[in-house]
Amino acid sequence: MNDMVDWISRLPDDVLNHILSRLTAKEVVQTCILSKRWRNTWASVPVLNFQLGNFHNDCDWFGRFVNSVFQNRGQSCLRKVVYKGRFEDTSHGPSMEWLDRAAFLMPRIIVVCSLSNVDAPLIIPDSLFSCESLENLALCVQSVPVMTIIRPKSIALPSLKTLVLEHLSLDDDFAQKLLLGCPSLEGLRLEYCDLFISDISSNVLKKLIVHFCCQYQHMRICCPSLITLSICSDENSIRIFLLEKLTSLVYAEIGLIGNDEKVDVNDLPDAQLLSGLSNATTVEFLLRDPDFKEHWKKDITKCKTFRNLKSLEISAWGMINNFNLIACFLEHSPLLQKLTLKCLSKEENMIHAEQDVSFLVEHLETVDIHYPKDGMLPIKLMSMLDRCVKTFGNINISSVSS
Template sequence: MNDMVDRISRLPDDVLNHILSSLTTKEVVQTCILSKRWRNNWAFVPVLNFQLDDFDNDCDRLGRFVDGVFQNRGQSCLGEVIYRGRFEDSSHGPSMEWLDRAALLMPRTIWVCIANAFNGVDAPLIIPDSVFSCKSLEHLVLLIQSVPVVTIIRPKSIALPSLQTLELDCLILDDDFAQKLLLGCPFLKSLRVEYCDLFISDISSNVLKKLIVHSCYQYQHMRICCPSLISLSIWSDENSTRIISLKKLTSLVNAQISLNGNDEEMDVNDLPDAQLFSGLSNATSLEFYLGDPDLKEYWKKDITKCRTFKNLKSLEIKAWDMINNFDLIACFLEHSPLLQKLTLKCLSKKENMMIHAEQDVSFLVEHLETVDIHYPKDGMLPIKLMSMLDRRVKTFRNINISSVSS
């Protein structure tokens, strides 16, 4: 064993530090007892990885350890900071003042995950402003999991000239934050927001290439205007949908859209006109989940403005009632001259055999290379849907019908 330690000790510093970067910081610090060669080496490892599990879930011990590391580490630059902790009781949240010291060491990545252990926690998490002015920062991830009081982020300013990716969970985000973010991050390529409360009316960026908005509660109509956007994913939970308009998505290739949920107190007739379907006209691949029947009439208004999907080659639609959403399917087929693959995923085990006149639309598609129809295992074969497609698609090169597990 001593011979093995000696062999490792003879490695160049950069190689040794690279190996140690795969360990948690507690494990790295413990190597100082191996020999004189190792005594201070931990202070130059470019990754700090603080894990609450290393301290038997004792938040106070983790906090003291983090403070000790920064007091003794010196000023060598950081590559990455990882922190996984939690709110420990109902009186206060974890101290994040150490992030001030971390930001001074010019890290490229900051990854913070905070969970809560007790439902009584009512203290918000405070993220120091220095995090939002770290000139070296390329990747920032803030995950605030299962905290009853959602944290508001309101930095005085945002100046992150190197930031490329940003992920935010369980936060309150407003227009002031969005405007500062998009102006202060000139090279931001990827933005993901999940389980956030959004008081945002506009996301406009000339550089953003990937945008994910998942399981967020929208409080107002939101416009997305991103000419360089390549990938878009919007997934709404029940009772969280507000209308989203898409503008100038001229570079869009892939899009995933879920139209699921509607505030029970919201009258769809009072909603502003949206431009969702027409805003997706440049995409090559589209996936849609049509979940809320209350929004069906509303989305019809948008369909009438639908332009040709001139690049669309792959279309996937998931719905509980595929028959009564057939007019939406028809809209895509009518306006997609290059469509090669159509995938229909029926979620209900029973097919609605009733069809209203307005759903029995008249159109004809010359050919589709592949049509895949999925229906639930132990569910009914979607005979009516197959018949409706057969009457309107002139040629099927391949048609696949299969039952799948829910």
């Protein structure tokens, strides 16, 4: 019987690199022992995927491996780097110096997910923010107890299109450098960040997501090219947003998550959110508190016509208590075609609420009402809708699992 032929080793380098790019970095490096043909192949693979789990969660071993890979890698360009690791309180301390080498190799994508319990912030090298090839960057750097602050001396990322930042502290200086130094930035996602940002103004930004961030000052959002806006915050922080000139807005998602902290509504600024959504085609609200009406009274009275709105979805724990929000949209949305109401509370029919409805909506093509599977039919809500909608098209009422 003839010896088996190593057909894989005979593949062209570009095909071989494509195959190896689907492996983790550790698995790629291990291929060097297969034969002479494979000895240095790992050094030119365009994708490096570093996973702490491949090292039995040994942070020291993992850190040494990452540094060694970059020290011994050739000059060939990278396409993508993924790093998922953790720093513990060791003599080495938290280090992200490998990012400096990674940026030098001109990748298009960098994804960093790191958890640190070292009593010192992680230092992100400035070179990362001057990588001309970078198109997508994600930094999720959760540091306990010290939050990592991003303060590069300058930002010059001409190719960057998408940026995701999580668990970081960001200020106005960073925001200004970012929006000036990223002329191609179309998508920005901020999650669980400490925001000391007063202004997000961009003529090119198309998608903005701000979720579960702690805000410490008013934030003005002025983005004429913005198509998608998603904001999820507590009812106090949400009042800090000021929306201006969102002339291209198509989809807006607003989530109000409630806050146990008791704050006098009179001490807070007037909400200026609803009026900034007037150009949207689709709007979705999630109200996780039974009663937000005190926070929205003045903002509702200032609402302009939602001239493009065709689909409105509201999910609420207190649908009847917040009916004035529904009524506001119905009254000011002449083209509204579909209304979806998701009752999240089982006790909707127990709430007594008198609503003065002084307008009529001529026609809705579709009204979908969902209520908890073990709850009661929302008769009061249906009655209140009947008072302000002259003609319904299709009415769909269904119970769903909570």
